[in-house]
Amino acid sequence: MNQISATDDTVLLDLMRKGDQQAFAILYNRYKGVLFTHAYRKLRDWEEVKDIVQEIFSGLWAKRETLEITDNLNAYLFKAVRYKIINLIARKNTASIYVDSFQSFLTTYADNTDHLVREKMLCSIIDAEINNLPPKMRHVFELSRKENLSHKEIAEQLNITEQSVRSHVKNALHILRLKLGMFLFVALLLNK
Known part of the structure; x- marks a missing residue:
């Protein structure tokens, strides 16, 4: 194991492509800490950071046979973290917009409904008195x-x-x- 753990990323990637779980574990242990730290600086949420890092390494293992890394692995992993963070923030912003929009709709609907109910009651009272x-x-x-x-x-x-x-x-x-x-x-x- 000491001999493999000292191996550079290119060799470990080749071994991982062939299904070597030990090579994958070495890469995971080599990069998980710096990726956690990098993602945490942006998100400040350990649960989200853990999910992102896990997704990246799960994807790395799932695509191991077809994976084409043109940069070095370090650059590839940091780009992957950046894209995951951007996607997460975009989803949060979209969700926030929907929540705000829905809340506004509910408030407006409640106000309109209340107004319509009061108007209908008032019209009924007036009609009764006119009759x-x-x-x-x-x-x-x-x-x-x-x-x-x-x-x-x-x-x-x-x-x-x-x-x-x-x-x-x-x-x-x-x-x-x-x-x-x-x-x-x-x-x-x-x-x-």
Whole structure:
């Protein structure tokens, strides 16, 4: 073993290509420490560093028969660490973007949903109170507020005076203001 451990990387790579596990173990022990240190300086996370170094050496063993290292092994391994780190950071950034986007969606969706629920409840309350108006007043009010007809158009359609239309709308608003309170009254006017 002492004779093999002193052998240079090229010879060890050739032996490893032929399936020599001892040569692979020597290369692993020779480079794992410096690769751990190099990766840790960039990531500051031992678990991620261990995964990266393990992936690199697992890949080295899995591709041993077809492996073509044009630089020296040292340069090859450091490039492999750099690419793994870049890929890890890119995945983290992508995941972070998705998480932020999803969180923003959830917040917006919750706000919109809450708003829609409140708006629907408010409309139900208003509609119920409009339905409680006297029939003629309710009809005039609905033509004014829901169908957006002018007082003149309502008067012609119902064969009553414009003054009578104004009076019905005014009285309906007064009743609704008392029943619904000022807040709902303002909301009613804004919905028009």
